[in-house]
Amino acid sequence: MGRKSIADIRRVEFATAAFEVLSIHGMKGTTLQRVADHTGASKASVLHYFSNKQILIETALRQANATLRKEAVALMNLASTPWEKFYGILEANFSPTTFRPEVAHGWISMCAEVPHNPQFQRLQTVIYRRLHSNLVTALKETGMTPAEAERGANVVSLLIDGIWMRCGLQIGGLNREDAFAHIEGVLNNLFGDLTERHSAKTKMSALANALTLNAAKP
Amino acid sequence: MGRKSIADIRRVEFATAAFEVLSIHGMKGTTLQRVADHTGASKASVLHYFSNKQILIETALRQANATLRKEAVALMNLASTPWEKFYGILEANFSPTTFRPEVAHGWISMCAEVPHNPQFQRLQTVIYRRLHSNLVTALKETGMTPAEAERGANVVSLLIDGIWMRCGLQIGGLNREDAFAHIEGVLNNLFGDLTERHSAKTKMSALANALTLNAAKP
DNA sequence: GAATTTATTGACTCGTGGGTCAATGTATTC
DNA sequence: GAATACATTGACCCACGAGTCAATAAATTC
Numbered sequence A, B: 001m002g003r004k005s006i007a008d009i010r011r012v013e014f015a016t017a018a019f020e021v022l023s024i025h026g027m028k029g030t031t032l033q034r035v036a037d038h039t040g041a042s043k044a045s046v047l048h049y050f051s052n053k054q055i056l057i058e059t060a061l062r063q064a065n066a067t068l069r070k071e072a073v074a075l076m077n078l079a080s081t082p083w084e085k086f087y088g089i090l091e092a093n094f095s096p097t098t099f100r101p102e103v104a105h106g107w108i109s110m111c112a113e114v115p116h117n118p119q120f121q122r123l124q125t126v127i128y129r130r131l132h133s134n135l136v137t138a139l140k141e142t143g144m145t146p147a148e149a150e151r152g153a154n155v156v157s158l159l160i161d162g163i164w165m166r167c168g169l170q171i172g173g174l175n176r177e178d179a180f181a182h183i184e185g186v187l188n189n190l191f192g193d194l195t196e197r198h199s200a201k202t203k204m205s206a207l208a209n210a211l212t213l214n215a216a217k218p
Numbered sequence C: 001g002a003a004t005t006t007a008t009t010g011a012c013t014c015g016t017g018g019g020t021c022a023a024t025g026t027a028t029t030c
Numbered sequence D: 001g002a003a004t005a006c007a008t009t010g011a012c013c014c015a016c017g018a019g020t021c022a023a024t025a026a027a028t029t030c
Helices: A006-029 A032-039 A042-050 A053-077 A082-094 A101-116 A116-142 A147-171 A176-191 A195-216 B007-029 B032-039 B043-049 B053-077 B080-092 B101-116 B117-140 B146-169 B174-193 B197-216
Strands: none
Touching: A006 A042, A006 A053, A006 A101, A006 B007, A006 B101, A032 A053, A042 A195, A053 A082, A053 A101, A053 A116, A053 A147, A053 A195, A082 A147, A082 A195, A101 A116, A101 B007, A101 B053, A101 B101, A101 B146, A116 A147, A147 A176, A147 B101, A147 B146, A147 B174, A176 B146, A176 B174, A195 B043, B007 B032, B007 B053, B007 B101, B032 B043, B032 B053, B032 B101, B053 B080, B053 B101, B053 B117, B053 B197, B080 B117, B080 B146, B080 B197, B101 B117, B101 B146, B117 B146, B117 B197, B146 B174, B174 B197
């Protein structure tokens, strides 16, 4: 990785801070001043790198999403069977680093603004489509008919949305394990109690764990 | 219905307007001026009846929720079997009058504020608990074990959340029928393909339809 | 090391929105 | 019909946050 210009470093720094502030304080509470304070810089400095608040937040969300996507890709690359791919997707969606109430709150804040900001709308669509198509692809490869795969993907993505919502609202203080348990229960009914699926699950779970532990150390 | 004081009328009027403005313009876009305009009154008049904006919006949300609850109760009173109760809950949650993108957007706006407003938090908890306990009660009465009922209720409520989310974000332009189809698919897998359940569904669907048609005329 | 570009910031402007207040209009009471 | 309570509003104030700008500090180029 080569040297980065100060401008690039700052942009990433401010965008990261913006997402953290957004997660904690919500859209209304995310002021330029707070983002600046959060990095130790001045408000004017933030505006030096982002022409306005709107663009700062859009960049912040895109960056946060890119981080998620990278985690997901890393996991997918380690999957060798369709079911492993499938659980790779799930693990990525409930990674301990991102599946936290504050982060969920950040995304819910975005969702609340989707109808008023075409860029958020766009980002939201991209995120949804990626999840959906990943799920459908993986499920089709397990030998399901396209219709079955479509139906399965719909149910799973609805559950994921519901779980993230509940995480953001801190209902029942649910954690990763609870989330998985809920989904797993449905999957058993939906797809049958295959041992192949279960072993895929344990494998991907272990891999995801290893990855996050790895990410912790430099 | 006896005469109502002007104060009561105005309060309801402004609260209703506030929820509509919230649904359309989101939390940020819901200004006292806009709520006032929406009713033809002045901003000062709104503040005459609500000491501040916060209380106005809280009242608006509580009132909107009360409307939903009344619809639900009316439907539940017409149910005579457990499965009919169950579908009464579902029908109430997807009533054509309330299951609309704008309304969903209004609720998502509230959810985004939950971490910053204890009153919203409270309301959200109440709503969730009511849904959950209604579902559990109905399912237990069908003869399930408490654990099964609990699990079923969890899955159904997660799906409902996910569907409302998607409705608010206008993903796939889903309508009542799609929403029901998604849930129904899962129910068939979860609870088996009972004819008893299906007839309960058609009955409650018809009743819900009749109720909403009835509500349309004075 | 002078010149020029780039980074950083404090001080400022400006618009907006929440909330107050006193004035005026309109019922209601006796 | 005077007095009293209530409804309604325009005008005003204030806080706050986005965005500008010019001045200064630091780094890069030649």
